Amino acid sequence: MASTIRVVSAWEFPGYLTSLIELLQDAVDSGASVGFLPPLAAAEAREYWQEIGAALPSGSVLLLVAEEDGRLLGTVQLHLVRKTNAPHRAEVAKLLVHSTAQRRGIGRQLMQEVERVARQHQRTTLVLDTLRGAGSEVLYQSIGYVPAGAIPNYMCNEKGELCATVYYYKLLNQEAGL
Numbered sequence: 001m002a003s004t005i006r007v008v009s010a011w012e013f014p015g016y017l018t019s020l021i022e023l024l025q026d027a028v029d030s031g032a033s034v035g036f037l038p039p040l041a042a043a044e045a046r047e048y049w050q051e052i053g054a055a056l057p058s059g060s061v062l063l064l065v066a067e068e069d070g071r072l073l074g075t076v077q078l079h080l081v082r083k084t085n086a087p088h089r090a091e092v093a094k095l096l097v098h099s100t101a102q103r104r105g106i107g108r109q110l111m112q113e114v115e116r117v118a119r120q121h122q123r124t125t126l127v128l129d130t131l132r133g134a135g136s137e138v139l140y141q142s143i144g145y146v147p148a149g150a151i152p153n154y155m156c157n158e159k160g161e162l163c164a165t166v167y168y169y170k171l172l173n174q175e176a177g178l
Helices: 013-029 042-058 106-120 136-142
Strands: 004-008 061-068 071-080 089-097 125-131 146-156 162-171
Touching: 004 106, 013 042, 013 071, 013 089, 042 061, 061 106, 071 106, 089 106, 106 125, 106 136, 125 136, 136 162
Parallel strands: 089 125
Antiparallel strands: 004 061, 061 071, 071 089, 125 162, 146 162
């Protein structure tokens, strides 16, 4: 069965909280570099998701989920920049796919949908960052994201080693031929 990808509304969010906590724990404990270190405690994951849930009513953050047979398989966020000089820009954040659902194209589907949603909100410049050397770099490059540069010693891994983060961008208006 194909995954269903959609935007979660603020009023629906509480029904997803437990699954989002479990998804974030799975991702971090499986090695994803998304701002947390393993093992990720449920309380820390809950606090993070509650912050995201609190931002949903303002519309500054859009939360997309991938579901299959009622099970949450993945998620990604679109953070709409609210600065007056950047009404065209958004940040893509926290692309997560459950470890049992990886290598099935769910991450790619989530990214395609987040780009569609960005266009609906008149966002034509998307930015994101990821750990240098992470598998996500292959995905991002394969769907047209361009590396803008790396910042060395940007974050710490679970071993306490400093690692580089690579920033990527994608210009949706150029892709569409506008």
